[in-house]
Amino acid sequence: MTQAGIILGFFSIFGMLGSMIGGALTDKLGRRSLILFGLVLSALSTLSLGLVDQYWMLFPLAVLTGLLSDISHPAHQAMIADILPEQQRAEGFGILRVVANIAWIIGPIIGGLIANRSYLYLFILDAIISCFVAVLFYLFIPETMPETATSTENQSVLQTFAGYRDVLKNLAYVAFISASMLMLLAYQQMYSSLSVYLRDNHSIDPQGYGFLMSTSAVTVILFQFWVTRRIKNHPPFLMMALGSVFYMVGFGLFGFVAAYWLFALNIVLVTIGEMIIMPTSQALAANFAPEDKRGRYMAVFGLTWGIPSIFGPGAAGLILDNLDPNLLWYFAGIACAVAALAYTGLHLRLGSQKRFKPSQVEEQLIPAD
Numbered sequence: 001m002t003q004a005g006i007i008l009g010f011f012s013i014f015g016m017l018g019s020m021i022g023g024a025l026t027d028k029l030g031r032r033s034l035i036l037f038g039l040v041l042s043a044l045s046t047l048s049l050g051l052v053d054q055y056w057m058l059f060p061l062a063v064l065t066g067l068l069s070d071i072s073h074p075a076h077q078a079m080i081a082d083i084l085p086e087q088q089r090a091e092g093f094g095i096l097r098v099v100a101n102i103a104w105i106i107g108p109i110i111g112g113l114i115a116n117r118s119y120l121y122l123f124i125l126d127a128i129i130s131c132f133v134a135v136l137f138y139l140f141i142p143e144t145m146p147e148t149a150t151s152t153e154n155q156s157v158l159q160t161f162a163g164y165r166d167v168l169k170n171l172a173y174v175a176f177i178s179a180s181m182l183m184l185l186a187y188q189q190m191y192s193s194l195s196v197y198l199r200d201n202h203s204i205d206p207q208g209y210g211f212l213m214s215t216s217a218v219t220v221i222l223f224q225f226w227v228t229r230r231i232k233n234h235p236p237f238l239m240m241a242l243g244s245v246f247y248m249v250g251f252g253l254f255g256f257v258a259a260y261w262l263f264a265l266n267i268v269l270v271t272i273g274e275m276i277i278m279p280t281s282q283a284l285a286a287n288f289a290p291e292d293k294r295g296r297y298m299a300v301f302g303l304t305w306g307i308p309s310i311f312g313p314g315a316a317g318l319i320l321d322n323l324d325p326n327l328l329w330y331f332a333g334i335a336c337a338v339a340a341l342a343y344t345g346l347h348l349r350l351g352s353q354k355r356f357k358p359s360q361v362e363e364q365l366i367p368a369d
Contacts, residue, residue, distance in 0.1 A: 007058050009310065014066030016306035020164070022071035023299020027292060028160045031079040032143040034295075036134055038072025043130035045069070050123025073302060078294040081286035082144035086355060087232070089283035094228035097278055101220040146291045163293055167300050172350055173288045179342035180281060180304035183244050185312050186251050186332035188305075190216075190270060193316040193328060194254070201325050202258060212264060216271045227275040233358050236287075237347035239280050244340035246273030252333025255326035287355045 026034050045065040052061060084092045114121045168174060191213075198204040231239045250269030257263065282301070289297030319328045350356050 007062050010059060010062035011066045011069075012306060012309045014063045015070040016303060016310075018067035018070040019073050019299050019302040019306065021067070023074035023296040023302075024160045024163065025071070026075040026078050026295025026299075027163070030143050030145045031075040031082065031295075032137070032141060034075035035072045035079070035141075036137060038068065038070075038075070039130050039134035039137065041068040042072075043127040043134075046130070047123050047127040050120045070302070074295045074298040077282060077286065077298040077301070079144050080282075081289070081294055081298075082146060086283075086287050089286050090232050090236070090279045091225075091228050093279035093282040094224050094275075097275075098221055098224045101217040101224075104217045105214065105221075163296055164300070167293065167296050170288065172346065173297070173300075175342065176284065176288070176346060177300060177304055179240075179339045179346070180301075181308055182335045182342075183247060183277070183339035184304055185308040186247055186335045187270070187274070188308050188312050189251065189316055189328065189332055190267075192313045193320060197254070197320065197325055197328065198263065200320075202260075202263075204260065204263070208260065212267045215264060216267050216274075219268065219271045220275060224275050224279075227272075228279055231276055231280065235347055235351050235358055236280050236284050236356060237343045237351055239276050240284070241340040241343040241347070243273040243276035243280070244336045244343060246270065246276065248333045248336035248340065251329050251336065253329070255329035255333075284356070 022034055022038070042065070045061065045068045049058070049061055049065060052058060080092050080096070081089060111122060114125065195206065195209040198209055199206070246269050250266045250273065253266050253269075254263070257266070281304075285298060285301035286294065316328055319325065319331070
């Protein structure tokens with residue numbers, strides 16, 4: 001497990017680097033070419049993982065696969081921002097979340113069946129599917145980069161990468177990213193430390209934990225559309241604060257309760273927060289970004305997941321191994337409370353700007369015929 005953890009750490013680090021490279025290239029070369037590039041090379045690099053049988057060989061492959069697997073992520077998010085107007089972006093990202101959770105339920109079942117025959121088949125099938133999707137993408141999806149963003153094409157590659165300085169000079173966006181990192185530091189514990197905590201402190205086996213995660217995924221599939229439609233008419237930063245409060249209560253209660261049904265209730269609370277936060281945060285990141293820097297803004301937004309994934313599991317492990325395990329959830333609740341206060345401050349500072357007004361307000365601004 002220690003060796004696996006080291007390899008996964010390499011994936012995370014170089015995945016972030018790949019995302020930053022991809023963000024700049026998305027603004028320079030366009031969304032379509034980066035997505036096609038990412039699909040094909042990700043297929044090849046992933047297939048190579050299934051062909052090695054020496055531990056040391058996994059290190060260069062983790063570097064390569066981390067870079068190539070994440071290089072197109074900013075392009076995907078920038079394309080959604082290109083296609084949809086500001087007032088519909090949260091719903092668009094909500095649809096992607098439903099699709100992702102359907103895959104979350106179906107994928108492990110298929111993967112388990114295939115792995116029983118051969119782990120190599122998993123990597124081969126992954127490569128085939130990625131290439132098939134690349135063909136579909138090539139045939140049916142056009143370039144979406146706005147014409148107003150084509151000024152980046154005349155820049156050198158170094159000038160394009162230097163544009164990250166402009167992103168980091170946007171202090172409001174940096175504050176939004178920082179609050180999101182703090183909130184996701186707590187959220188990621190659901191997929192890393194929670195299973196160990198429930199096993200070692202409450203004798204809940206992996207099957208019981210798996211049922212909790214499946215419940216979360218089914219809840220998203222059933223209610224994400226409904227939740228997104230309800231929250232789109234409310235100030236987005238306040239919705240981020242509300243979602244963080246659900247996280248605060250849901251994660252914090254893990255340190256106080258001991259019954260399985262209460263753990264299930266905690267997961268429901270966290271999932272409600274997740275359904276509010278995930279599409280809203282992606283839409284906000286897109287609304288922060290100028291058209292000619294969408295790729296780079298979305299790449300920096302990706303750090304909200306990447307940086308906590310590097311430090312979060314290790315910090316949680318130190319707490320679980322050396323301190324009262326319940327402290328992990330108290331700290332998680334405090335982190336979410338601070339994030340909620342930060343989002344509230346951002347609402348007071350930016351909520352009156354047109355790009356951050358809720359959809360209902362935007363519709364009222366459109367004159368009648």
